[in-house]
Amino acid sequence: MSLAIGIDLGTTNCCVAIHKDGKTEIIENENGKRTTPSFVFYSENGILVGHEAILRSVRIPENGIFDVKRLIGRKYDDPAVQKNKLMWPFEIIREHRNEPLIQLTQNGEILELRPEEVCAEILKKLKNDANRRTGMKIKNVVITVPAYFTNHQKQATEHAAKIAGFNVLKLISEPTAAALAFAQDARDLKNRTVLVYDLGGGTFDVSLLKFNSDEGSVIGVGGNSNLGGRDFDNNLLNYCLKKIREQYQFSLVEQQSDNRRKSAIRRLKYSCEKVKKELTDLKRTSLDIDEFFGTSIKIDITRELFESLNEHLFQKTIEIVDDVLKDAKISKQKIDDVILIGGSTRIPRIETIVMDYFNRKTLNKTVNPDEAVAIGAALQASYLSNSPLQCSHMYTLRDVTPFSIGLEVADHTMSVIIKKNERIPTMGEKKYKTSYNKQREVNLRLFEGENKYVKDNIALGELKISGITPKKAGEVEINVCVHVDLNGIVNITATETSQNTTKKLVIDLKSRRLTHEEISKIRANKTLYK
Known part of the structure; x- marks a missing residue:
């Protein structure tokens, strides 16, 4: 190749x-x-x-x-x-x-x-x-x-x-x-246990890994795919917009044309990102923009201010770390190495709160x-x-499986078949019963997620079984088996136990959303x- x-x-x-x-x-x-x-x-x-x-x-x-x-x-x-x-x-x-x-x-x-x-x-x-x-x-x-x-x-x-x-x-x-x-x-x-703390520009991930002599296994994952440096920039941007209204008596939102407003906000966003990076090494800096609607803008910004604007997001990352360790049933004292990756981990406060959480443990750099x-x-x-x-x-x-996988049941909740953080390949099996008299068919809807109700989770696929033996509610059993292989492909097999009739659905999690x-x-x- x-x-x-x-x-x-x-x-x-x-x-x-x-x-x-x-x-x-x-x-x-x-x-x-x-x-x-x-x-x-x-x-x-x-x-x-x-x-x-x-x-x-x-x-x-x-x-x-x-x-x-x-x-x-x-x-x-x-x-x-x-x-x-x-x-x-x-x-x-x-x-x-x-x-x-x-x-x-x-x-x-x-x-x-x-x-x-x-x-x-x-x-x-x-x-x-x-x-x-x-x-x-x-x-x-x-x-x-x-x-x-x-x-x-x-x-x-x-x-x-x-x-x-x-x-x-x-x-x-x-x-x-x-x-x-x-x-x-x-x-x-x-025999080392490693935690990777990955805070980038737009996403945050945590992975917990266990190594032996020649193989590593992911034993826990967590994260937020909408949390990162861009959110820190946006919080600083909102603060600067407020200061502009206070110091320079005009509002970009209310007083400027749409195109000029967008251009001005784009310049501000770029400046906010620049200030964020400067505060990695400096404790104080300023946001300066010349010829900003006929005036020059200067806003003093300290590292302490920047951290206060984003502390709730910083702490959210620690909460996710804590959840990952709890799910894996591993204490933070058992972690041998903590690795920081992603550009946003250069923020001094991030390093501090991670070290504090791990009892001032030296971070691997x-x-x-x-x-x-x-x-x-x-x-x-x-x-x-x-x-x-x-x-x-x-x-x-x-x-591992990053999300739980399960079926929708009668009350629209998700019945979990494979739990989150199961090492792949893995398989789960459950038995279900018909919910009303003389039921002839059943639609099995597969979802992934951690929420109770399926409407809050992600639909993966649907398998329809017809020709079920018409009996009273609860007298017919459907055996459902879900298998996830090393390539992330999900197989769901459903069998009516009384007739031994089997239906199978392969949900390729890499399959095309576009044809x-x-x-x-x-x-x-x-x-x-x-």
Whole structure:
């Protein structure tokens, strides 16, 4: 098999790596940068990705698309989409299947883009960078996703990769990839328990792993796919908007035209992100913007202020860590290594609260927080593409089910068959009875999630059984077996015990949300894909 690369597809930044000849290296973009902003700009002359896209979006903010990872695989009416929509300068509309579409104008034509299409532009740019660096046409890839991504979000990510022309060898979780990078350089991990705390630009994940001599197992996961550095920026932005109203007696929302308002907020957001980064090293700085509607803006901001604006979010990450440990029935004293990855872990307060939670334990900083995930993905890509790993050892990692899996029952609650954090492959089995007299058929609806009622969980698929023996309610038993294999494929088998009639449904959790024809059509559309 040909060379394969690993991609950390982040909310705010992406990183690409390749493992060959026994070495793993980061692939720089054409600007010589080791990371590329996850930012796409639709201009009159084409599509820009990365640093240049950010610069061009200042004048036309509604054509600059970012945070697409917070849209991909979600429904339009998802509370997270509705919340983020208020902070985005680009337009989000509802598609007839309740999918979110990004609406913008390019060369006088109104475009309605799926999040997968925008994500594909980012992946295509990263693919071109890899082609330029290797002198080859890279086809195979391992892409990382948040550990707490739903199966719909994972499917949509894979569709984006296919639109970009990739063959996806595997999707692996970001903290699992980071653990692979950590394990690769570690001298001895036998019988060590490792916690990966991954706080990026848009998502937060925790993975708990147990290592033996040559294998690591994920024994617990948790997270929030809508919590990260972007939220810290937004809280600071809201504070600055309030100070502008107080100090300069005007409101961007109330007094300016829509286009000028969007452009001004885009400049403010960029400045807030810059201030956040400065406060990593400084205890005090200021937000300065010249020629801001005829005046110069200056707002003093201290590290203490920034931390107070976001302390509730910082503490939410610790609550998730605590839940992961409780679910795994492991005390924090049993954790041997705590690894911080993701750019947002550079915030001093984050390091402090994590150390405090683990009783002032020294944190492991042997991996680069911006590059570890891509390195781990590259190691996995090399392993899967049958390239020899010229290193002393290569750990394999067994993952777990990130969500519980179960069936809807009569009162619309979810009857759990496979619990969250079960090591895969795994299997669960339960017996169910008919709910009314002379029942001839039953619809088995499979869901994933941790909520009591199925309406609050994610639907995976539906299996219909007909020709049931007509008897009194409760006299006919249906035996349901759910199996999850190593590749994340769910099989559900239902058998009526009295007749031994079996129906089977295979739910490929990597199956297409877009059809093959839809993906081919998008790739062939030269207006959208260049």
